[in-house]
Amino acid sequence: MSIWTQVLYAAISVTVATVYGLTLGGIVRKLYARVHGRFGPPVWQPFLDIIQTSSRRVSVSHGNMFLLGPVFRMAGGLGTYLFIPVIFGSAVFGNFSMAGDLLLVMYFVFFGQLGMALGAGQGGHPYSPLGIARGLAQMSAFEVPFTLAVIAVAIQYHSLNITSIVAAQQGSFLNWTLFTNPLAVIAAMISMLGMNMHSPFSIVMAPQEIPIGPPVEMNSGFLSILQTNRGLFAAAKLVLFMNLFFGGATNLLEMIAKTFFIYMFSVFVGAAYPRFRPEQSFRFFLKWPTIIGVLSIIYIAYLGGVL
């Protein structure tokens, strides 16, 4: 396959993922509204919001790093997505999957937030660094159980290539990591709650405490980049979880069905629980999920996955 074909396929794949991620965001807003007993905005509201913010006639920049912040964030989203094979065996949705891509993806998941930290810091608003401090601390906390789960998966399949991890789970649904190594899946799913930043872990963008935190100074075009990235990044994370723990997908419909239900887990938890205080959130991740993560490694490495 020539590089241009790959670029074309990647463009198609990124567009589909962004549209899917944004629609998911709209569905989630609708769902939260129904829980509150409201009608809620239409599901296409995120698209209208992006058109609205990008069509502002003026914008304010606070310097070069401020300009680069949203770009880094977008690069984080794109980087995460482009190295994950979305659909197993598909040429169009295969993306740039290669040997060892799991490590690269893990890096990219956290790259965007670091870039955003630099950019938002230059905005000069006191709530930006406050939000960033919360965000980075929470990120370090939920990274521990997530990394332990990924190590368990890597030991289990003897591979750091997402495609071969998905390949190993094919055949029957009993081959999914969910059934072969449930402890790792539990640890990872709990850390996903923090990654998706719904309640109770919505401490980073808490409008009632720190007016939406890091992007408080982001306006117009900068904000529309962040909004677009939110759709893409949400899709990328869900696809990663689907590949690692839920057997991947062999067609688009299967991908949509699986990622939808994976996302609904954090949405249902979010709709049911109020927000943690920052220190409660950090302690939570470093306690039970971390212990479960360590147990999952012991289970898979020393007990051979048979109990």
Add this chain to the structure above:
Amino acid sequence: MNKKHINEIEDQMKLANEGLPEKERGLFADARPTTVDAFNKYYEGFLNWARSRSLWMLAFGTGCGATELRPLMTSRYDMSRYGIAPRPTPRQASVFIIGGYASIKTIKRIVRSYEQMQGPKYVIALGSCTINGGMYFDSYNTINRLDYYIPVDVYIAGCMPRPEALIAGFNRLKEKIRAGECEGMNEYAEKFDWFKKNQKQIIKNWNMPDYNW
């Protein structure tokens, strides 16, 4: 026009920021706002349609009228079904609701918040106090007419207007946006001197920049 000429005009365009101490003047904008033309008819029509469907209001209650915004947000009236959402920062908001009477202290914050919003920006003046002073018409520390200080797109009369009236006001604003009549941002830039004169007349201790970007 030669370069010298342009420099002269740029010098005239600069604001003094006299209210600020010397060391802080460089930190704030010293350029006047400029008008920005709309795109061509059809593209601007599409953008206006999207803008009217996604109104982000600045969640800043400037008076007692802000109490009517709470039932509007919650499940009884639910403004989110009309695409209206609260936004906690003026940088991202597009609609500014002035909730009732504006005292001199508040008008200072209103002006600063309004100037920090990125255009096109819309203002809804809620309650009689913003139209003619209402029951505070002879008060020593409230303003009587809001549109002397910032451009206003829609007035909602009443003391207090009910959430239904607010929804009607939002619908009127949407119609105006779709018709391309909400050019408050350009109006503010065009009549900048007049607005500043009015603002400075009423705000005696002007210890803020002349223009907030």
